[in-house]
Amino acid sequence: xxxASSAPSVAVRFSGVSRHFGAVKALDNISxxxxxxxxxxxxxxSGSGKTTCLRLIAGFEQPTAGSILLNGRDVVGxxxxxxxxxxxxxxxxxxxxxxxxxxxxxxxxxxxxPKPQREARVxxxxxxxxLPGVANRKPAQLxxxxxxxxxxxxxLINQPRLLLLDEPLGALDLKLRQEMQIELKAxxxxxxxxxxxxxxxxxxxxxxxxxxxxxxxxxxEQIGTPATIYETPATPFVAGFVGTSxxxxxxxxxxxxxxxxMFAVRPEKIKLCPPETVAPEESCQALGVIRxxxxxxxxxxxxxxxxxxxxxxxxxxNLDATSMSVLDAKGRRVKVVWAREHNHALIDTGGGA
Amino acid sequence: xxxxxxxxxxxxxxxxxxxxxxxYAHPNLTLALMLLLPVVWLVVVYLGSISAMMxxxxxxxxxxxxxxxxxxxxxxxxxxFTPSNxxxxxxxxxxxxxxxxxxxxxxxxxxxxxxxxxxxxxRGLLFLGVMxxxxxxxxxxxxxxxxxxxxxxxxxxxxxxxxxxxxLDAILAIPAIGGRSLSFSFLGMFIVxxxxxxxxxxxPINAALERVPKSLIEASGDLGAKPRATFxxxxxxxxxxxxxxxxxxxxxxxxxxxxxxxxxxxxxYFIGGVVYVHYGTSGNIPLAAAFxxxxxVIMIGYLLIARRLxxxxxx
Numbered sequence: 001x002x003x004a005s006s007a008p009s010v011a012v013r014f015s016g017v018s019r020h021f022g023a024v025k026a027l028d029n030i031s032x033x034x035x036x037x038x039x040x041x042x043x044x045x046s047g048s049g050k051t052t053c054l055r056l057i058a059g060f061e062q063p064t065a066g067s068i069l070l071n072g073r074d075v076v077g078x079x080x081x082x083x084x085x086x087x088x089x090x091x092x093x094x095x096x097x098x099x100x101x102x103x104x105x106x107x108x109x110x111x112x113x114p115k116p117q118r119e120a121r122v123x124x125x126x127x128x129x130x131l132p133g134v135a136n137r138k139p140a141q142l143x144x145x146x147x148x149x150x151x152x153x154x155x156l157i158n159q160p161r162l163l164l165l166d167e168p169l170g171a172l173d174l175k176l177r178q179e180m181q182i183e184l185k186a187x188x189x190x191x192x193x194x195x196x197x198x199x200x201x202x203x204x205x206x207x208x209x210x211x212x213x214x215x216x217x218x219x220x221e222q223i224g225t226p227a228t229i230y231e232t233p234a235t236p237f238v239a240g241f242v243g244t245s246x247x248x249x250x251x252x253x254x255x256x257x258x259x260x261x262m263f264a265v266r267p268e269k270i271k272l273c274p275p276e277t278v279a280p281e282e283s284c285q286a287l288g289v290i291r292x293x294x295x296x297x298x299x300x301x302x303x304x305x306x307x308x309x310x311x312x313x314x315x316x317x318n319l320d321a322t323s324m325s326v327l328d329a330k331g332r333r334v335k336v337v338w339a340r341e342h343n344h345a346l347i348d349t350g351g352g353a
Numbered sequence: 354x355x356x357x358x359x360x361x362x363x364x365x366x367x368x369x370x371x372x373x374x375x376x377y378a379h380p381n382l383t384l385a386l387m388l389l390l391p392v393v394w395l396v397v398v399y400l401g402s403i404s405a406m407m408x409x410x411x412x413x414x415x416x417x418x419x420x421x422x423x424x425x426x427x428x429x430x431x432x433x434f435t436p437s438n439x440x441x442x443x444x445x446x447x448x449x450x451x452x453x454x455x456x457x458x459x460x461x462x463x464x465x466x467x468x469x470x471x472x473x474x475x476r477g478l479l480f481l482g483v484m485x486x487x488x489x490x491x492x493x494x495x496x497x498x499x500x501x502x503x504x505x506x507x508x509x510x511x512x513x514x515x516x517x518x519x520x521l522d523a524i525l526a527i528p529a530i531g532g533r534s535l536s537f538s539f540l541g542m543f544i545v546x547x548x549x550x551x552x553x554x555x556x557p558i559n560a561a562l563e564r565v566p567k568s569l570i571e572a573s574g575d576l577g578a579k580p581r582a583t584f585x586x587x588x589x590x591x592x593x594x595x596x597x598x599x600x601x602x603x604x605x606x607x608x609x610x611x612x613x614x615x616x617x618x619x620x621x622y623f624i625g626g627v628v629y630v631h632y633g634t635s636g637n638i639p640l641a642a643a644f645x646x647x648x649x650v651i652m653i654g655y656l657l658i659a660r661r662l663x664x665x666x667x668x
Contacts (some may be wrong), residue, residue, distance in 0.1 A: 050479075058571075058574075058575060059574075059575075060571050060574075079574065080571070080574040080575050080577075080580055081576075081577050081579050083576070086575055086576065087571075087572070087575045089568045089571070089572055090568075091566065091572070093566065093569050093586060094585075095569060095573075096591070097590045098502060106573070106576050106578075106586075107576040109576050109586075110576060110577045110578045110582055110586075111577060129553035154572075154576070155575075155576075158576065203625045252560035319645065
């Protein structure tokens with residue numbers, strides 16, 4: 001038993017929560033804790049239940065079974081307007097008939113905060129998202145990235161204890177998205193509230209989160225820090241979805257490691273060597289032929305056909321190589337070598353990636 | 354490999370293919386051809402006839418010979434603004450306004466239910482229900498209402514069965530809107546107007562409500578607004594262009610209608626009926642034209658006010 005004072009307080013607690021739509025189990029018996037002040041990401045492919053999970057916290061949906069606690073209060077049956085939670089919507093959901101100022105100040109207007117104070121707070125929030133002076137414009141006059149910031153300012157003005165973000169960067173281009181990732185993280189640290197962030201982009205989740213829950217088919221596959229999720233994926237699904245992994249099982253696993261059971265190895269951990277190379281006894285090794293080469297600029301992805309059934313993906317940085325030289329490698333015989341410590345045993349959930 | 358190379362002897366292109374390519378290469382020509390007919394129609398037939406009518410309203414009738422004098426004059430407008438004619442205009446505008454307001458009040462909840470709650474199937478059935486009356490003749494429906502509202506009709510019968518015949522009599526005894534029976538009263542006329550034009554109010558409001566993204570309604574609730582506040586601050590303003598569009602239909606159609614006041618009601622004149630009489634019976638085309646200008650002016654004023662009120666801001 002840990003003393004209550006040393007444990008961080010729980011902002012959101014799901015206990016055995018299910019949300020079924022007829023025969024479709026969008027969420028099936030989920031339990032999880034989200035702690036105060038953390039940046040928590042829900043990662044998964046579309047239809048994995050992550051957005052349903054967010055909507056349950058916001059109150060847009062009600063669970064079919066189980067209990068949801070927000071800051072210790074059971075909120076099942078509580079409507080969204082009675083929850084101390086605000087949401088940044090995927091499509092931003094800015095009110096098109098209102099100015100930016102009215103959009104950002106909407107929550108305060110509903111609370112009947114007097115106009116002068118409201119306007120001061122709106123200016124403050126627009127300052128926070130680095131969009132000063134747009135209060136009199138309409139949402140249609142702003143770019144996607146600017147609208148995204150306005151949506152953030154609007155959701156933060158009520159000073160919620162919990163901010164929900166539903167793939168907020170999905171519609172932005174790569175460059176802007178990377179900028180916003182850093183900025184969001186900075187804003188979270190500045191305002192110090194809990195962020196629950198839904199995304200299907202594993203890189204985004206790894207970059208920003210304190211902890212990540214990986215969703216698949218209405219269930220949570222693994223919860224952990226980005227490093228845990230990436231370095232030691234618990235299931236074949238996580239290994240395949242977060243980064244790419246070679247998931248090896250059955251006879252091949254037995255041959256390569258001398259052990260039964262499923263394991264994963266990251267493609268960047270595997271080295272390509274000439275076939276005659278003598279590798280240290282304790283490392284894993286196999287002979288094969290390069291079947292395919294994909295030049296990716298910064299690095300190159302090789303697909304290796306192993307001599308004794310099976311294939312492996314290997315990624316190498318293009319330290320000295322050029323596109324010509326790597327493409328030449330196609331058809332070449334190689335030996336793949338990696339250190340045994342990079343093998344991660346997986347729990348076979350039967351899911352697969 | 355050979356399959357990927359362009360075939361050296363492409364078959365000669367057909368005439369239609371070449372015509373199509375020509376139009377593809379000249380999009381402005383294509384656009385001009387497509388717009389030719391509607392533009393000719395709008396400018397020549399539509400605007401032309403309206404201008405001709407406007408011009409007619411500035412001619413006048415020679416009192417002595419009864420002939421139209423084709424000279425510019427404001428005599429006809431002077432005649433238009435006599436008290437009895439102003440009464441007709443006010444009566445018509447009052448009826449149109451009442452019909453519009455009540456249509457909107459009836460249409461909005463139905464349109465709202467159709468747009469936000471009804472299942473796919475129910476929505477289809479409701480659309481059918483709204484459109485179905487438009488498939489049968491307007492005249493037939495007006496005469497059907499004449500029978501429904503008549504003294505011997507089902508409405509009177511129903512009130513009597515409920516033992517509430519006294520209530521109906523009391524309603525009919527109200528001055529101005531009452532009359533001998535529902536079918537000879539402003540109230541009956543009003544009921545029929547609302548019935549006839551209601552679909553034209555329901556459909557645009559429904560279309561406007563369907564365009565309101567669900568996330569906006571969720572966002573409003575998320576920011577603390579109770580359903581009533583969400584309705585007033587988000588749903589209604591966004592649906593308002595639809596209400597305005599519907600009200601343009603109901604208002605202008607009521608302003609111009611001349612059948613319903615003839616069939617139902619106490620034979621007081623409405624603008625449409627007066628135009629009909631001046632044009633058809635007494636041959637006073639200038640005055641008929643001047644009367645027709647009235648709804649046009651009223652509609653222009655109405656649209657300007659609607660715009661001032663921000664009705665089109667959400668468009």
